[in-house]
Amino acid sequence: MASITLKKLSKAYGALTVIPDLSLEIRDTEFVVLVGPSGCGKSTLLRVLAGLEPISGGELYIGNDLVNDVQPSKRDIAMVFQDYALYPHMTVRQNMSFALEMRNVPKAEITEQVDRAAALLDITKFLERRPKALSGGQRQRVAMGRAIVRNPRVFLFDEPLSNLDAKLRAQVRAEIKALSDQLKTTMVFVTHDQVEAMTMADRIVVLKDGVIQQVGTPEEVYNQPVNEFVGGFIGSPAMNIFDARVEGGKLLLTDGTILDAPKSLREGQSVRLGIRPEHFVPDLSGVSVPVKLTEPLGSETLVHFDLAGTEAIASVPPDTPARAHGRLSLRVAMNKAHLFDPETGASLRQKTLEAV
């Protein structure tokens, strides 16, 4: 158990700067998910935490120890790799025992720890098998087991679910979350999948180009994105974004669609309007839009439609009378809408929310 502190940390490969200047405090026993599009530096950051990549600048603390130049083997961290990285020449038991053997833990204790972890992960019956003889999901469990037996100060997960099929992924996701409650260890989880981030994290760190965009609870990041990037990245289907301008006290979309404008906006001000799919509400008094496609998901129906030259998606109740190539009237829940500065992408919401 330990906190992790990053102070003005930077990482460059030669002339290529991946992480320019990053400060972050991960609290003890916290489950933090690093999320962002590919190439945002999240995996690099994780590898830096693990010590697999040297730090170019700044300071990295695990607990109270400055670990900038500490070897991975001495950091007391465990890592679950994307490809699991099990030792092919060892049985599952040997795989799980390996780290403890490296630390000269007595044999009896190793056996006990491995058996306990195996029971926790329900892999006891595979203990004498080689990784080759296991399915993807089973290998994934072994990789987690190998990390758990260590009882490390910090767990690192590098997209450990990306090689699992959808059903298994949802199951393991829940298991990892339950595990984190049980183990009470600091966990840092990297993923490009915002659903994983939303469902598992105590706090989400949204990264783009090696720069932290926002740090917050899933609810904060979802409901109060600080900029258009975070708004667009978190949430599935993604937030619909429209160009809009304030005219005559109303918000005017590029095709002339008129919406209520928050009072705080200046006349003539240009904004980017972000509306989540669930904030389009079927309402006969709303804007009539041409429906291109409907996707009934059972509990909700996704309606694809054109609005102001943008293909937008609304999430509506399943009994909504929406047909492909028909029309549907939708109202925008403006009090839930997001406004972003067209230049900087920064959210204008703080100023405008209460004014609606």
Place this chain on the structure above:
Amino acid sequence: MSMSDPMSDRSARIANSVMLFIAGMLVITPTFWMVLSSFKQSFEVTAYPPKLFFTPTLENYVTLSERTPFLHYAFNSMVVTVGSTLLGLILGTPAAFVASWTRITWPAIVTLVARMAPGTLFLLPWYLMFRQVDMIGTYGALILTHGVITMPIVIWVLLPFFDNIPRSIYEAAQVDGCAPARVFWKIALPLVSSGLVVSTILAFVFSWNYFLFSLVLSNSDTKTLIAASFNFIGEGSTNWGGLMAAATMIALPPLVLATIVQRWLISGLTLGAVKG
């Protein structure tokens, strides 16, 4: 999956057989000739047209064992070959690992160039150097120089084996508490075991068959088998029968080993920890 066309399947099989036959003949004919000649009388060896049917004699083998210190030379060969193979493994295996780990392969290429250079290139400097340290005629000199044969083989056979190990496995081992040297011993080495067998046998065979260095750097007491067999080539006449008998005996150990290596090559790698 391609549809199998019985006609093209058949012609592909025939083409395969023809090519295998040609390749086989190229390899087997000289070997067959060598073995056959070793059982002939001296005058029969060079007879033209060559005789396929003749009264076999063991005379050449008798000469080999009674008139030459054959076993002593065989012992010399064994000492030099085993020594240089071990030397090649001890130097080459960590070198291949580090080259693969760091992706710095130029030293490996240098060793390859050294291996490809004609052996005569080394002869004079080595002769002078070993004379300086008074090592001419010692096993040490032969083992060291044969390292030039064995080490590049070990490095180049093992490099792809090490490259085949997913990097994340090394990294997992580091996170699990291994310093790099331990990663080498505990993880990398066991995973390239089949490569080790292949490189050991190849190094052994090449070192065993190499005669040039022994010709110059050994003395009559430390001469290797293959260099000693040149004694059959005289100033005026050559004892072809004796030479062929010696050659047959010399070819036996590599032949046996080649049979073993074949099995190992087929068994291949057993990497199964990563996806796919």
